[in-house]
Amino acid sequence: MDTLKGLREKRSGLEAKIKAILASADEDNEGVLTDEQQTEIAEAETEIDKLTASIDMRERHAYRAQAGAEPAGRRVPVADPGIGASRIEVGETLLDPACGYTHVAQFAIDVHAACQPGTPPPQRLTKAMEIARKLDGGGMQAAPSDYHREGMGQDGGYMVPPSFSQEIWDGVYNPDDEDIINWIGPEPTESNVVGMLRDEWTPWGSTGVQAYWRAEAAQMSATKSVTKTVNMTLHELYAFVLATDELLEDAPRLNARLTKQASAAIKWKASDALVKGTGAGTPKGWEIDSGVYASIAKESSQTADTINAANATKMYGALLGLNSRCFWLINPDAFNQVPQMTIGEQPIWTPPVQGLKGVPTGTLLGLPIHLCEHCETLGDLFDIQLINPDGYYCAVKSGGVRAASSMHLYFDYAVTAFRWMFRIGGQSIMSAYVTPANSTVYQSHFVALAARA
Numbered sequence: 001m002d003t004l005k006g007l008r009e010k011r012s013g014l015e016a017k018i019k020a021i022l023a024s025a026d027e028d029n030e031g032v033l034t035d036e037q038q039t040e041i042a043e044a045e046t047e048i049d050k051l052t053a054s055i056d057m058r059e060r061h062a063y064r065a066q067a068g069a070e071p072a073g074r075r076v077p078v079a080d081p082g083i084g085a086s087r088i089e090v091g092e093t094l095l096d097p098a099c100g101y102t103h104v105a106q107f108a109i110d111v112h113a114a115c116q117p118g119t120p121p122p123q124r125l126t127k128a129m130e131i132a133r134k135l136d137g138g139g140m141q142a143a144p145s146d147y148h149r150e151g152m153g154q155d156g157g158y159m160v161p162p163s164f165s166q167e168i169w170d171g172v173y174n175p176d177d178e179d180i181i182n183w184i185g186p187e188p189t190e191s192n193v194v195g196m197l198r199d200e201w202t203p204w205g206s207t208g209v210q211a212y213w214r215a216e217a218a219q220m221s222a223t224k225s226v227t228k229t230v231n232m233t234l235h236e237l238y239a240f241v242l243a244t245d246e247l248l249e250d251a252p253r254l255n256a257r258l259t260k261q262a263s264a265a266i267k268w269k270a271s272d273a274l275v276k277g278t279g280a281g282t283p284k285g286w287e288i289d290s291g292v293y294a295s296i297a298k299e300s301s302q303t304a305d306t307i308n309a310a311n312a313t314k315m316y317g318a319l320l321g322l323n324s325r326c327f328w329l330i331n332p333d334a335f336n337q338v339p340q341m342t343i344g345e346q347p348i349w350t351p352p353v354q355g356l357k358g359v360p361t362g363t364l365l366g367l368p369i370h371l372c373e374h375c376e377t378l379g380d381l382f383d384i385q386l387i388n389p390d391g392y393y394c395a396v397k398s399g400g401v402r403a404a405s406s407m408h409l410y411f412d413y414a415v416t417a418f419r420w421m422f423r424i425g426g427q428s429i430m431s432a433y434v435t436p437a438n439s440t441v442y443q444s445h446f447v448a449l450a451a452r453a
Contacts, residue, residue: 004058011051014044022281031280038231045192045233099128099161105255107161112248128161164259171263172270172422173396180271180374183327183387184426186394192234192423194395199227200430204437234397234423235282237273239265241419262420274394274426275374283426286392286446287382291432294318294444295381298452305379307334309341309348311449315386316365320434320443322388327368329385331375338364381451391430391445397423 018041025033033041101107107128114121173181201208210223239262247254276285286293296314319326330338341348341364350363359368367386376382433444 004055007051007055007058011048011055014048014051018044026280031278038233041233042193042231049192096131098163099131100124101128101161101164103251103255104161104164104167104258105251107164108243108254108258109248109251112243167259167263171260172267177267178370179267180274180372181267181394181424183370184274184389184392184394186396186424186426189234189395189397192397194232194234194425196230196232196393196427196429197227198230198429198431199225200432200434201226202434202437230427232393232395232425232427234395234425236421236423237266237270238419238421258420266420266422270424272374273424274392277426279427283394283424284428285426286387286428287448289428289431292428292430292444293446293448294433294442295448295450297450302452304452306452307337307341307378307384307449309343311384312341312348312364313343314441315384315447315449316367318441318443318447319386319388320445321390323390325390326386326388327370328364329370329372329375329387331377331383332371332373333378334375334383335361335369335371337378338362338369379452382448384449386447388445391428392426393429394424394426396425 021033021037021041025031025037099107101110101124107125110122110125110128113119114125173186208223208226210221212221214220241257241262243254243257247257270283272285273282274285276287277283278285278288296311296318299308299310302308302311316322339347339349339351339362348365350366352360352362361369361371363369375385428445430445433442436443
Protein backbone atom coordinates (compact mmCIF):
# COMPACT_ATOMS: atom_id res chain seq x y z
CA MET A 1 0.00 0.00 0.00
CA ASP A 2 1.19 3.54 -0.77
CA THR A 3 2.56 5.03 2.48
CA LEU A 4 0.92 8.42 2.01
CA LYS A 5 -2.42 6.82 1.20
CA GLY A 6 -2.14 4.62 4.29
CA LEU A 7 -1.46 7.62 6.52
CA ARG A 8 -4.50 9.42 5.14
CA GLU A 9 -6.73 6.39 5.65
CA LYS A 10 -5.50 6.00 9.22
CA ARG A 11 -6.27 9.67 9.91
CA SER A 12 -9.75 9.29 8.41
CA GLY A 13 -10.36 6.29 10.65
CA LEU A 14 -9.45 8.27 13.76
CA GLU A 15 -11.70 11.15 12.70
CA ALA A 16 -14.55 8.68 12.24
CA LYS A 17 -13.84 7.26 15.71
CA ILE A 18 -14.15 10.72 17.29
CA LYS A 19 -17.45 11.34 15.50
CA ALA A 20 -18.76 7.99 16.75
CA ILE A 21 -17.80 8.81 20.35
CA LEU A 22 -19.54 12.19 20.15
CA ALA A 23 -22.63 10.57 18.62
CA SER A 24 -22.68 7.99 21.41
CA ALA A 25 -22.49 10.72 24.04
CA ASP A 26 -25.35 12.60 22.35
CA GLU A 27 -27.52 9.46 22.37
CA ASP A 28 -26.65 7.99 25.77
CA ASN A 29 -25.80 10.94 28.00
CA GLU A 30 -27.36 14.09 26.50
CA GLY A 31 -24.06 15.10 24.97
CA VAL A 32 -21.98 14.90 28.18
CA LEU A 33 -18.70 13.08 27.60
CA THR A 34 -17.50 10.63 30.22
CA ASP A 35 -13.91 10.84 31.48
CA GLU A 36 -13.09 7.75 29.43
CA GLN A 37 -14.60 9.27 26.27
CA GLN A 38 -12.69 12.52 26.79
CA THR A 39 -9.46 10.55 27.14
CA GLU A 40 -10.19 8.55 23.98
CA ILE A 41 -10.87 11.73 21.99
CA ALA A 42 -7.74 13.43 23.35
CA GLU A 43 -5.58 10.43 22.40
CA ALA A 44 -7.16 10.22 18.94
CA GLU A 45 -6.67 13.93 18.24
CA THR A 46 -3.05 13.75 19.38
CA GLU A 47 -2.49 10.90 16.92
CA ILE A 48 -4.31 12.87 14.19
CA ASP A 49 -1.93 15.81 14.72
CA LYS A 50 1.07 13.48 14.35
CA LEU A 51 -0.36 11.89 11.22
CA THR A 52 -1.13 15.29 9.70
CA ALA A 53 2.43 16.45 10.32
CA SER A 54 3.78 13.29 8.66
CA ILE A 55 1.42 13.68 5.71
CA ASP A 56 2.40 17.33 5.23
CA MET A 57 6.11 16.48 5.38
CA ARG A 58 5.80 13.66 2.84
CA GLU A 59 3.74 15.85 0.49
CA ARG A 60 6.33 18.63 0.67
CA HIS A 61 9.14 16.15 0.06
CA ALA A 62 7.34 14.71 -2.95
CA TYR A 63 6.82 18.17 -4.43
CA ARG A 64 10.42 19.24 -3.87
CA ALA A 65 11.71 16.05 -5.47
CA GLN A 66 9.54 16.72 -8.51
CA ALA A 67 10.41 20.42 -8.70
CA GLY A 68 14.16 19.91 -8.29
CA ALA A 69 14.37 20.52 -4.54
CA GLU A 70 13.78 24.28 -4.55
CA PRO A 71 14.88 26.01 -1.33
CA ALA A 72 12.41 26.49 1.50
CA GLY A 73 11.01 29.94 2.13
CA ARG A 74 12.65 32.35 4.54
CA ARG A 75 10.21 34.46 6.51
CA VAL A 76 10.99 38.12 7.06
CA PRO A 77 10.45 39.00 10.78
CA VAL A 78 7.14 40.71 11.59
CA ALA A 79 5.77 42.46 14.67
CA ASP A 80 3.34 39.65 15.51
CA PRO A 81 4.50 36.28 14.14
CA GLY A 82 1.37 34.56 15.46
CA ILE A 83 -1.02 36.27 13.08
CA GLY A 84 -1.17 36.37 9.31
CA ALA A 85 1.30 36.04 6.51
CA SER A 86 4.17 38.47 6.02
CA ARG A 87 6.54 39.00 3.13
CA ILE A 88 8.20 35.74 2.09
CA GLU A 89 11.59 35.46 0.43
CA VAL A 90 12.91 32.39 -1.41
CA GLY A 91 16.52 32.87 -2.36
CA GLU A 92 16.66 36.40 -3.74
CA THR A 93 12.98 36.47 -4.74
CA LEU A 94 10.32 38.31 -2.74
CA LEU A 95 7.10 36.27 -2.78
CA ASP A 96 3.64 37.77 -2.56
CA PRO A 97 1.41 36.20 0.17
CA ALA A 98 -1.56 36.92 -2.12
CA CYS A 99 0.17 34.83 -4.82
CA GLY A 100 -0.40 37.47 -7.50
CA TYR A 101 -4.12 37.99 -6.88
CA THR A 102 -5.75 41.30 -5.88
CA HIS A 103 -8.59 39.71 -3.90
CA VAL A 104 -10.06 36.30 -3.14
CA ALA A 105 -12.75 36.60 -5.83
CA GLN A 106 -10.09 36.59 -8.56
CA PHE A 107 -8.59 33.45 -7.07
CA ALA A 108 -12.02 31.78 -6.76
CA ILE A 109 -12.97 32.53 -10.35
CA ASP A 110 -9.72 31.02 -11.64
CA VAL A 111 -10.23 27.88 -9.55
CA HIS A 112 -13.80 27.60 -10.86
CA ALA A 113 -12.50 27.81 -14.41
CA ALA A 114 -9.83 25.18 -13.69
CA CYS A 115 -12.47 22.75 -12.39
CA GLN A 116 -14.36 22.65 -15.70
CA PRO A 117 -13.92 19.37 -17.65
CA GLY A 118 -11.34 19.57 -20.41
CA THR A 119 -10.17 23.04 -19.37
CA PRO A 120 -6.53 23.60 -18.37
CA PRO A 121 -5.90 25.72 -15.26
CA PRO A 122 -5.40 29.44 -15.99
CA GLN A 123 -1.73 30.33 -16.24
CA ARG A 124 -2.11 32.81 -13.38
CA LEU A 125 -3.44 30.05 -11.10
CA THR A 126 -0.62 27.67 -12.03
CA LYS A 127 1.95 30.33 -11.22
CA ALA A 128 0.14 31.16 -7.96
CA MET A 129 0.31 27.52 -6.88
CA GLU A 130 4.05 27.48 -7.49
CA ILE A 131 4.39 30.48 -5.19
CA ALA A 132 2.05 28.95 -2.61
CA ARG A 133 4.10 25.77 -2.38
CA LYS A 134 7.26 27.78 -1.78
CA LEU A 135 5.70 29.83 0.98
CA ASP A 136 7.06 28.56 4.26
CA GLY A 137 8.63 25.56 2.59
CA GLY A 138 5.35 24.19 1.31
CA GLY A 139 3.65 24.36 4.68
CA MET A 140 0.35 25.62 3.34
CA GLN A 141 -2.55 23.21 3.18
CA ALA A 142 -4.55 22.43 0.08
CA ALA A 143 -8.28 22.87 -0.06
CA PRO A 144 -9.75 19.39 0.44
CA SER A 145 -12.06 18.08 -2.27
CA ASP A 146 -13.95 14.96 -3.26
CA TYR A 147 -13.09 15.68 -6.90
CA HIS A 148 -9.55 14.72 -7.94
CA ARG A 149 -7.95 16.01 -11.06
CA GLU A 150 -4.37 15.72 -12.18
CA GLY A 151 -2.45 18.92 -11.58
CA MET A 152 -4.86 20.37 -9.05
CA GLY A 153 -2.46 20.14 -6.12
CA GLN A 154 -2.50 18.27 -2.83
CA ASP A 155 -5.64 16.18 -2.21
CA GLY A 156 -7.21 17.48 -5.43
CA GLY A 157 -7.58 21.05 -4.21
CA TYR A 158 -5.92 24.42 -4.66
CA MET A 159 -3.82 26.05 -2.00
CA VAL A 160 -5.33 29.20 -0.51
CA PRO A 161 -3.09 32.29 -0.58
CA PRO A 162 -2.32 33.09 3.07
CA SER A 163 -3.37 36.73 2.91
CA PHE A 164 -6.93 35.74 1.98
CA SER A 165 -7.26 33.31 4.88
CA GLN A 166 -5.95 36.10 7.09
CA GLU A 167 -8.76 38.37 5.86
CA ILE A 168 -11.28 35.84 7.17
CA TRP A 169 -9.51 35.55 10.52
CA ASP A 170 -9.30 39.34 10.87
CA GLY A 171 -13.06 39.46 10.35
CA VAL A 172 -13.72 36.74 12.94
CA TYR A 173 -11.43 38.05 15.65
CA ASN A 174 -11.14 41.82 15.71
CA PRO A 175 -10.83 43.27 19.24
CA ASP A 176 -12.47 46.49 18.05
CA ASP A 177 -15.68 44.72 16.96
CA GLU A 178 -18.74 44.46 19.18
CA ASP A 179 -19.11 40.72 19.75
CA ILE A 180 -18.69 38.10 22.46
CA ILE A 181 -15.66 36.33 20.99
CA ASN A 182 -13.74 39.60 20.98
CA TRP A 183 -14.72 40.60 24.53
CA ILE A 184 -13.75 37.17 25.88
CA GLY A 185 -10.40 37.16 24.08
CA PRO A 186 -9.57 33.62 22.87
CA GLU A 187 -6.14 32.11 23.46
CA PRO A 188 -4.36 30.54 20.47
CA THR A 189 -3.19 26.94 20.70
CA GLU A 190 -1.65 24.35 18.40
CA SER A 191 -3.60 21.45 19.95
CA ASN A 192 -7.14 20.18 19.38
CA VAL A 193 -7.53 19.44 23.11
CA VAL A 194 -6.45 21.90 25.80
CA GLY A 195 -5.89 21.05 29.46
CA MET A 196 -7.50 23.73 31.61
CA LEU A 197 -6.52 24.02 35.28
CA ARG A 198 -9.63 24.47 37.40
CA ASP A 199 -9.10 26.02 40.86
CA GLU A 200 -12.31 26.70 42.79
CA TRP A 201 -10.68 27.60 46.10
CA THR A 202 -12.01 30.44 48.28
CA PRO A 203 -10.15 31.89 51.31
CA TRP A 204 -13.14 31.18 53.58
CA GLY A 205 -13.69 27.60 52.36
CA SER A 206 -12.77 24.40 54.18
CA THR A 207 -10.61 22.86 51.44
CA GLY A 208 -7.36 23.83 49.79
CA VAL A 209 -4.86 26.25 51.28
CA GLN A 210 -5.82 27.19 54.86
CA ALA A 211 -4.47 29.58 57.49
CA TYR A 212 -4.53 28.77 61.24
CA TRP A 213 -3.79 30.51 64.49
CA ARG A 214 -0.91 28.81 66.21
CA ALA A 215 -0.47 28.28 69.94
CA GLU A 216 3.05 28.43 71.31
CA ALA A 217 5.07 25.27 70.50
CA ALA A 218 2.06 23.68 68.76
CA GLN A 219 2.64 21.63 65.60
CA MET A 220 1.56 23.28 62.33
CA SER A 221 -1.10 21.70 60.11
CA ALA A 222 -0.11 21.38 56.46
CA THR A 223 -2.54 22.19 53.65
CA LYS A 224 -2.17 22.17 49.89
CA SER A 225 -3.81 23.67 46.84
CA VAL A 226 -6.70 21.67 45.39
CA THR A 227 -6.81 21.91 41.61
CA LYS A 228 -8.21 19.77 38.82
CA THR A 229 -7.16 19.56 35.18
CA VAL A 230 -10.09 19.49 32.76
CA ASN A 231 -9.62 18.59 29.09
CA MET A 232 -11.38 20.99 26.73
CA THR A 233 -11.91 19.98 23.11
CA LEU A 234 -11.69 22.51 20.30
CA HIS A 235 -14.60 21.95 17.94
CA GLU A 236 -14.71 22.62 14.20
CA LEU A 237 -16.75 25.56 12.98
CA TYR A 238 -17.25 26.23 9.28
CA ALA A 239 -19.06 28.38 6.74
CA PHE A 240 -20.05 26.53 3.56
CA VAL A 241 -21.14 28.89 0.79
CA LEU A 242 -22.52 27.87 -2.60
CA ALA A 243 -21.86 30.20 -5.52
CA THR A 244 -23.93 30.38 -8.71
CA ASP A 245 -22.38 31.10 -12.08
CA GLU A 246 -24.02 34.53 -11.92
CA LEU A 247 -22.28 35.28 -8.63
CA LEU A 248 -18.97 34.03 -9.98
CA GLU A 249 -19.24 36.65 -12.73
CA ASP A 250 -19.68 39.43 -10.17
CA ALA A 251 -16.28 39.75 -8.47
CA PRO A 252 -17.19 42.49 -5.94
CA ARG A 253 -20.22 40.55 -4.64
CA LEU A 254 -18.29 37.28 -4.62
CA ASN A 255 -15.44 38.90 -2.70
CA ALA A 256 -17.88 40.20 -0.06
CA ARG A 257 -19.59 36.81 0.19
CA LEU A 258 -16.28 35.02 0.72
CA THR A 259 -14.77 37.46 3.20
CA LYS A 260 -17.14 39.76 5.06
CA GLN A 261 -20.19 37.53 5.07
CA ALA A 262 -18.30 34.30 5.76
CA SER A 263 -16.32 35.80 8.64
CA ALA A 264 -19.45 37.48 10.07
CA ALA A 265 -21.35 34.17 9.99
CA ILE A 266 -18.50 32.32 11.71
CA LYS A 267 -18.10 35.04 14.33
CA TRP A 268 -21.84 35.04 15.12
CA LYS A 269 -21.98 31.27 15.51
CA ALA A 270 -18.85 31.17 17.67
CA SER A 271 -20.03 33.98 19.93
CA ASP A 272 -23.48 32.42 20.31
CA ALA A 273 -21.90 29.14 21.41
CA LEU A 274 -19.77 30.88 24.06
CA VAL A 275 -23.03 32.12 25.61
CA LYS A 276 -25.43 29.21 25.08
CA GLY A 277 -23.53 26.32 23.48
CA THR A 278 -24.39 22.85 24.78
CA GLY A 279 -20.82 21.55 25.00
CA ALA A 280 -21.70 18.66 22.66
CA GLY A 281 -19.79 19.44 19.48
CA THR A 282 -19.65 23.12 20.49
CA PRO A 283 -18.10 25.23 23.25
CA LYS A 284 -20.09 25.13 26.51
CA GLY A 285 -21.84 28.42 27.19
CA TRP A 286 -22.32 29.87 30.65
CA GLU A 287 -26.11 29.93 30.23
CA ILE A 288 -26.38 26.14 29.91
CA ASP A 289 -25.27 25.06 33.39
CA SER A 290 -27.59 26.43 36.08
CA GLY A 291 -24.90 25.69 38.66
CA VAL A 292 -22.45 28.15 37.07
CA TYR A 293 -24.36 31.41 36.75
CA ALA A 294 -25.98 33.35 39.61
CA SER A 295 -29.63 34.22 39.06
CA ILE A 296 -31.02 37.31 40.81
CA ALA A 297 -34.71 37.14 41.70
CA LYS A 298 -37.06 39.92 40.59
CA GLU A 299 -38.49 42.36 43.13
CA SER A 300 -41.72 41.25 44.81
CA SER A 301 -43.73 44.10 43.33
CA GLN A 302 -41.99 44.15 39.96
CA THR A 303 -44.17 44.13 36.88
CA ALA A 304 -43.55 41.94 33.86
CA ASP A 305 -40.96 42.88 31.24
CA THR A 306 -39.19 45.51 33.31
CA ILE A 307 -35.67 46.13 34.61
CA ASN A 308 -35.13 48.46 37.55
CA ALA A 309 -32.30 49.90 39.62
CA ALA A 310 -32.72 47.33 42.41
CA ASN A 311 -32.18 44.55 39.86
CA ALA A 312 -28.96 46.18 38.65
CA THR A 313 -27.48 46.82 42.11
CA LYS A 314 -28.20 43.26 43.26
CA MET A 315 -26.60 41.85 40.12
CA TYR A 316 -23.56 44.07 40.75
CA GLY A 317 -23.24 42.66 44.27
CA ALA A 318 -23.39 39.09 42.99
CA LEU A 319 -20.53 39.48 40.50
CA LEU A 320 -17.42 37.51 41.42
CA GLY A 321 -14.01 39.12 40.90
CA LEU A 322 -15.20 42.62 39.97
CA ASN A 323 -12.62 44.41 37.79
CA SER A 324 -12.38 46.93 34.97
CA ARG A 325 -12.82 44.24 32.29
CA CYS A 326 -16.34 43.33 33.48
CA PHE A 327 -19.28 44.42 31.34
CA TRP A 328 -23.05 44.28 30.93
CA LEU A 329 -24.76 42.38 28.11
CA ILE A 330 -28.24 43.65 27.31
CA ASN A 331 -30.74 42.74 24.63
CA PRO A 332 -31.49 45.82 22.49
CA ASP A 333 -35.19 45.44 23.40
CA ALA A 334 -34.29 45.98 27.05
CA PHE A 335 -31.85 48.85 26.69
CA ASN A 336 -34.46 51.63 26.55
CA GLN A 337 -35.23 50.99 30.24
CA VAL A 338 -31.61 51.41 31.35
CA PRO A 339 -31.27 55.22 30.96
CA GLN A 340 -34.33 55.62 33.22
CA MET A 341 -32.74 53.86 36.21
CA THR A 342 -32.20 56.03 39.27
CA ILE A 343 -31.67 55.61 43.01
CA GLY A 344 -33.53 58.47 44.57
CA GLU A 345 -32.78 61.22 42.08
CA GLN A 346 -29.32 59.93 41.26
CA PRO A 347 -29.01 58.16 37.89
CA ILE A 348 -26.98 54.95 37.82
CA TRP A 349 -26.60 55.05 34.04
CA THR A 350 -23.93 57.32 32.59
CA PRO A 351 -24.32 58.40 28.96
CA PRO A 352 -21.35 58.18 26.59
CA VAL A 353 -18.99 61.10 26.92
CA GLN A 354 -16.96 60.47 23.76
CA GLY A 355 -19.69 59.88 21.22
CA LEU A 356 -19.16 56.63 19.33
CA LYS A 357 -15.67 56.27 20.79
CA GLY A 358 -15.12 54.18 23.90
CA VAL A 359 -18.52 53.00 25.14
CA PRO A 360 -21.26 54.28 22.79
CA THR A 361 -24.09 52.91 24.97
CA GLY A 362 -22.74 54.38 28.20
CA THR A 363 -22.10 52.67 31.53
CA LEU A 364 -24.30 51.16 34.21
CA LEU A 365 -22.89 51.41 37.74
CA GLY A 366 -19.57 52.30 36.14
CA LEU A 367 -19.30 49.22 33.88
CA PRO A 368 -19.68 49.37 30.08
CA ILE A 369 -22.88 48.24 28.38
CA HIS A 370 -22.83 46.11 25.23
CA LEU A 371 -26.02 45.60 23.25
CA CYS A 372 -26.09 41.92 22.40
CA GLU A 373 -28.40 39.88 20.19
CA HIS A 374 -27.18 36.74 21.97
CA CYS A 375 -29.19 37.84 25.02
CA GLU A 376 -32.82 36.75 25.40
CA THR A 377 -35.75 39.08 24.79
CA LEU A 378 -36.97 41.56 27.42
CA GLY A 379 -38.51 39.88 30.47
CA ASP A 380 -36.83 36.50 29.98
CA LEU A 381 -33.93 35.04 31.93
CA PHE A 382 -30.66 36.30 30.39
CA ASP A 383 -32.13 39.45 28.82
CA ILE A 384 -29.60 41.36 30.94
CA GLN A 385 -26.34 39.83 32.15
CA LEU A 386 -23.28 40.98 34.06
CA ILE A 387 -20.11 39.24 32.90
CA ASN A 388 -16.58 38.87 34.24
CA PRO A 389 -14.66 37.55 31.21
CA ASP A 390 -11.91 36.22 33.48
CA GLY A 391 -14.36 33.45 34.42
CA TYR A 392 -14.49 31.96 30.93
CA TYR A 393 -11.69 30.19 29.09
CA CYS A 394 -11.74 30.22 25.30
CA ALA A 395 -9.14 28.79 22.92
CA VAL A 396 -8.86 28.75 19.13
CA LYS A 397 -6.74 26.54 16.90
CA SER A 398 -4.07 28.66 15.34
CA GLY A 399 -1.46 27.77 12.79
CA GLY A 400 0.26 31.06 13.54
CA VAL A 401 1.43 32.50 10.23
CA ARG A 402 0.05 29.38 8.51
CA ALA A 403 -3.48 30.72 8.72
CA ALA A 404 -4.47 28.68 5.65
CA SER A 405 -3.94 25.47 7.59
CA SER A 406 -7.09 26.11 9.60
CA MET A 407 -9.24 27.83 6.98
CA HIS A 408 -9.76 26.27 3.56
CA LEU A 409 -11.37 27.16 0.27
CA TYR A 410 -13.25 24.08 -0.90
CA PHE A 411 -14.30 23.19 -4.44
CA ASP A 412 -16.35 20.24 -5.65
CA TYR A 413 -16.80 19.17 -9.26
CA ALA A 414 -20.61 19.24 -9.37
CA VAL A 415 -21.03 22.53 -7.54
CA THR A 416 -18.79 25.47 -6.81
CA ALA A 417 -18.60 25.83 -3.05
CA PHE A 418 -16.49 27.70 -0.56
CA ARG A 419 -15.69 26.37 2.89
CA TRP A 420 -13.88 28.23 5.68
CA MET A 421 -13.01 26.34 8.87
CA PHE A 422 -11.35 26.80 12.22
CA ARG A 423 -11.49 25.22 15.67
CA ILE A 424 -12.72 26.83 18.86
CA GLY A 425 -13.46 25.62 22.39
CA GLY A 426 -14.63 27.25 25.57
CA GLN A 427 -16.11 26.68 29.01
CA SER A 428 -16.47 28.31 32.41
CA ILE A 429 -13.36 28.38 34.60
CA MET A 430 -15.42 27.26 37.61
CA SER A 431 -17.93 24.42 37.75
CA ALA A 432 -20.31 26.15 40.18
CA TYR A 433 -21.15 29.51 41.68
CA VAL A 434 -19.64 30.54 45.01
CA THR A 435 -21.36 30.88 48.37
CA PRO A 436 -19.87 33.94 50.14
CA ALA A 437 -18.58 33.74 53.70
CA ASN A 438 -21.40 35.76 55.27
CA SER A 439 -24.20 35.86 52.73
CA THR A 440 -26.82 33.62 51.17
CA VAL A 441 -26.56 35.43 47.81
CA TYR A 442 -24.53 33.38 45.37
CA GLN A 443 -21.64 34.99 43.52
CA SER A 444 -20.46 34.08 40.03
CA HIS A 445 -18.49 35.39 37.07
CA PHE A 446 -21.85 35.32 35.24
CA VAL A 447 -24.91 37.00 36.75
CA ALA A 448 -28.38 37.03 35.21
CA LEU A 449 -31.77 38.48 36.15
CA ALA A 450 -34.55 35.94 36.64
CA ALA A 451 -37.57 35.98 34.33
CA ARG A 452 -40.19 38.70 34.91
CA ALA A 453 -43.24 37.20 33.20
